[in-house]
Amino acid sequence: MTDTLPSNAGRKRVVVTGFGAVSPLGNTAENSWKAACEGQSGIVPITSFDASEYPVRFAGEVRDFDVSDYMEPKKARIFDPFIHFGIAAALQAREHAGLDKFAGLNNDRVGTFIGSGIGGIQSIEENLNASFKGGHRKVSPFFIPGSIINMISGQLSIMTGARGPNLAVVTACTTGTHSIGMAARLIAYGDADVMYAGGAEKSIAPSPMAGFGRAKALSKRNDDPASSSRPWDIGRDGFVMADGGAVMILESLEHAEARGATIYAEVLGFGMSGDAHHITAPIESGEGASRCMQAALNDAGIQANEVNYLNAHATSTPLGDVAEVAAIKCTFGDHAHDLLVSGTKSMTGHMLGAAGAMEAVFSVQAMRDSIVPPTINLDQPSEGCDLDFVPNVARHKPLEVVMSNSFGFGGTNGTLIFGRPD
DSSP states (O other), rough: SSOOOOOGGTTEEEEEOOOOOOOOTTTSSSHHHHHHHHOOOOOOEEEEEEEEOOOOOOBOOOOEEEEETTHHHHHHHSOOOHHHHHHHHHHHHHHTHHHHHHHOOOOOGGEEEESSSSSSSHHHHHHHHHHHOGGGGGTTTTTTTOOTTTTTHHHHHHHHHHSSEEEOOOGGGGGHHHHHHHHHHHTTSSSOOOEEEEEEOOOOOOHHHHHHHTTBOOOOOOOOGGGGOTTTTTTTOOOOOEEEEEEEEEEEEHHHHHHHOOOOOEEEEEEEEEEOOSSSOOOOOHHHHHHHHHHHHHHHTOOOGGEEEEEEEOOOOOOHHHHHHHHHHHHHHGGGTTTTOOOTTHHOBBGGGHHHHHHHHHHHHHHHEEEOBBBOOOBBTTTTTOOOOBBBOEEOOOOOOOOEEEETTTTEEEEEEEOOOO
16 A cells, blocks of 8 residues: 555545445345355345336345334334435444444534435335325325435434534435545545445335336346346346445544544545436446546555456446446556456345445455455356456455445446555
C-alpha cells in the first residue's frame, strides 16, 4: 500500500472498523461471507408473494429474518422492510465496530449515510391497493415516513443518537457504493469522525418483478434458480433480483486509533463517472466504467498494477458483463490478466441499491481473510470474457489492495478501493 497518497494531501485518512449485512446468503455479514466462500447460491423460488403467474418466479430472498431482533415490533410495523434490513445491517456494524460499548463517542460527529435504489415499494403497493379497495381513509398515516428512502438514515440517527450528517442518495444499483464513497469524503474533509454508510433494498414484490420482467432484464431459469445468475458465462440470460442490506462503519484513522478500534481496511480511493449514453445499457467499449475506475485509482494515488482483486459489478447480463470486461482491460492493460476478478452476484443475486455495499463488505472480508470468493455457475466463458474470474471455487491469495465496482441505470458509475491496514 502506498504510504504517500498525493491526491489525498490535506485530507484525513478513512478506515473501516465494522460492517453488518442481511443477504440471501445469511442474516449477518459473517454468515453471508462464509456462504460466499463456499460457493453457495442464495437464489430460490419466491415465497413472499404468489408469483405463479409471473414469467420469472425466483429471486434472492432474505430468509428467516426477524426484525424484532433489531426493533420493537410496534415500531417495526411503521416501516417498510427495506428499512428493517438497513437498520439491522447498521446495528450489526455498530456492534462489530464496538461503538455500542464506547462511552466516549461524540454523537455530534457521528453521521448516517444509507440509501436505497427503489425504497419502500412494498409499502407503496400495499397502501395503493388499500386506497383502491376502501378509499383514502384506508391509507396508513405512516405511509410516507415509513417508505421514503432517507428513513434508514433518519431512524438510525434517532435510535443511536447520531447527530452528524444525516443523508441518503439514490443512484440505482450504484447507491451502496456511492453512499460509502461520499461518507468517506465527509470524514476526509472533516465533517464527521464516524459514519454509518451503505444501502438496503426490498424489491422482491409484484410490481418490481413485473416491471423488470416486462423489460426482459431478468433471467428466466425457473427450472433451476440456483444456476440462474452466471456472470460471463455463455448461457447467461439476465440478472436475478435480490433483497438485503449492508452497512460499513467508517472512521477517521485518528479517531479509530484513539479508541483502540480494530481496523479492517483503509478507504484508499473513490471514483465516479457518467456514461451519458443510455438509460439502461452500458457503453459497449466500457469507456464510462473505465473512467470511473481510473478516477478511483487517481484518488488513491496508486497505479493499476497495485490492485490484487476486483469485485466486479457482474450482473449476468449479455451486454453488461462484456462491457465491464472491456473496461477492466482498458483500465488495467496487461495487468488485467494477472488480476483476480469475481462476481459475487452469482451467489447473492442483484441486491440493487444494497449491492455495492454488500460487495464492498465482501471485498474487505476477502482482504482480511486472504480469500477471493468465486464466480459460481461459470462453466463456459463467453467470447471476450477471458480474465481470471475465479470460477466456481474460492481461492486463497494474500491481498493488499482491492477494488469494488457498481454501475447503475442512467449510466451512473462508482468504484471503491480499499487497502490493507498499515
